[in-house]
Amino acid sequence: MMVGRDVQFAVDKKPCEVGKPILEVEDLVVPSKVHKNNAVRGVSFNVRAGEIVCVAGIDGNGQSELIYGITGLEKPTSGTIRLEGRDITNAPIRERSKAGMSHIPEDRHKHGLVLDYTLADNMVLQRYWQPEFQNHGFIKKNAVLQYAERLIKQYDVRSGQGPATIARSMSGGNQQKAIIAREVDKDPQLLVAVQPTRGLDVGAIEYIHKQIVAERDKGRAVLLVSLELDEVMNLSDRILVIYEGEIVGEFDPKKTTVEELGLYMAGAKKQGEAKA
Template identity: 65%
Template sequence: MAYAIEMLNITKDFPGIRANDNVTLKIKEQTVHALLGENGAGKSTLMSILFGLYQPTSGTIKVRGKEVVISDPNIATELGIGMVHQHFKLIDCFTVTENIILGLEPKKFGMIDIKKAAERVKELSELYGLNVDPYAKIQDISVGMQQRVEILKMLYRNAEILIFDEPTAVLTPQEIHELMNIMRGLIKEGKTILLITHKLKEIKEVADECTVLRKGKYIGTIDVKETDEKQMAEMMVGREVSFAVEKGECHPGKPVLEIKDLTVMNVKKLPAVKNLNLTVRAGEIVGLAGIDGNGQTELVYALTGLAKAHGGTILLKGQDITHMPIKKRLDLGMSHVPEDRHKHGLVLDFALKDNFIIHCYNRPPFSEHGVLKPKAIDEYADKLIEQFDVRSGQGKETITRSMSGGNQQKAIIAREIDRSTDLLVVVQPTRGLDVGAIEYIHTRIVEERDKGKAILLVSFELDEILNLSDRIAVIHDGEITGLVWRKDTDENELGLMMAGSLKKMEAL
């Protein structure tokens, strides 16, 4: 079979670092080829070279067998290479069609011929089963739909080779499923897909071949059908990875967090959490399973003080914290790894070291009499960076925005765990992270449990809940529909409870 793209012996040096070291990537026509690697393995650099954003230091690129020099993204577009970026580049207040034709507007008497464009968009959308309304405004459509607009943008420009950069990071499970179907459809119609990801499941599901990079180096290309997830993970991280978290028996102690008859309203003033009861004891991990949007966010907001409770009480170590200000709750002994790390977890424009002290900046040793102590702050940052292996360009001085998602999350985990409080509320701790980072974070959470902390884990990923929890509570429509011991349950049972069709209250 002919190759759509061959990137041969590509090396790319940046000042002080070799981002790609003799990497070879060959993509067969009409296949889905996955590019797998941890955060920082050099995937994006390689793609930027293919897309003409960088020039390789050495190596050659062939498109459909012909050697080419891609010095500019426009040349890449001419060669039929299109990229669906992880963060969409769409204008919210424009319609789908307007976004798609941007830069290539069809004209009629000097005016934009929207009708003609919309017809073409519709045609393409039907051909590939994308189901996009050409006249809908971007701000009104779902994230999954927006991604399809990005795909249409490429197809409108006659792209033959589509690069998907971490396409599922922003999607719900259903949308992921749809995307996989769309990819298969594209292949059937003669396109070639390069899928950049670190999610093994997706590779297994949709890809034909997979090239693995590690620390900028080419590790190998494998046939996906003949390789299992474990092998791929090992190639990616360079060591054996355990998907199952090793943990011993749990020894629950006194109740730390007690939620009694809690009711919380959502932003629309409708009850999102209804008379909810839940207890988390010292030394155990309680997993809160449930489909996104069943009241988890509101529950966590009420616990941490970001939203008001409308009824019921919350006790922390026996003290009523239902109406306590955030600061007091934190001081009393609560840590929180928030769901949205960019919105709540970090001040992205601060240096890493400043994010470490965001709770405790006004306390010795970080400040005295209202004056910051830079030396203590620096030492503390160095300590956390070393202990939790937070990697970044300029160490503690790095602007947090420029760090990778995995390392940002590690920074938050480091900060919250190091505060060493009795209760740890962890929400979606590993969203968007690669297996190496997930393994690490899971291990740390279990370690905290073994130190006698009470941990409430909220996650939409059932695997994570099953891996970590000692007890599992299931939330459905704002109510606890199940409370079971981890060892007595399985995925199917939890699934039924998450859907609200089974109630089971055993593990009280």
């Protein structure tokens, strides 16, 4: 009744068709800004084409720093990150983007949008330097407006003044839709989505889940970080549990339970340990 239509809470997705590894992380160590210990300690995993891999854990166990290291927001102390076989461990953020990585950040206000810019300007934040949108350092305003109008229509971004809408004035759901439109339209090989539905209404959540599954069905690799266990269980093809900066378990969502995941997330169990 709130959104004016039927909402499907269960995520409708077909079995995944897994391809080659797109993201490969080996022995990654990322320092913490709040304490002397490392926030991420020797993490290794991969994400293959055509699958959604979810990193699940209680907030504050290194998820944010792991994503910062992968996306270039934080410099790792050691370890290797490869995107389609290319070492991007120390690559600038723009180079990661050009190599095929898109990032839906945890904090849409801090890392996703420039709130006082127009919606049109926000839509080209990752692409303004391309010849399509600039000529000899000058932005092609008409090209930016046409591009923004296409994304607004294609991704159903509700904005009072269309491309001229100031991002700050939009609802959280439509701000998130704008970020997803921008990142997905880059046609990435790897989509990194961090808590993509946090604070959104049920209609926006359903829409975003469908977009993430659609990217996976196109053969993209999706790395998802979520604190919502229902989202973890319904959206993932593979689940990695992180506890105190280490991957302590890997699970098939069809063969595990919320209760079992909870034990690993709380540090009560760890794969590879001898049973008592």
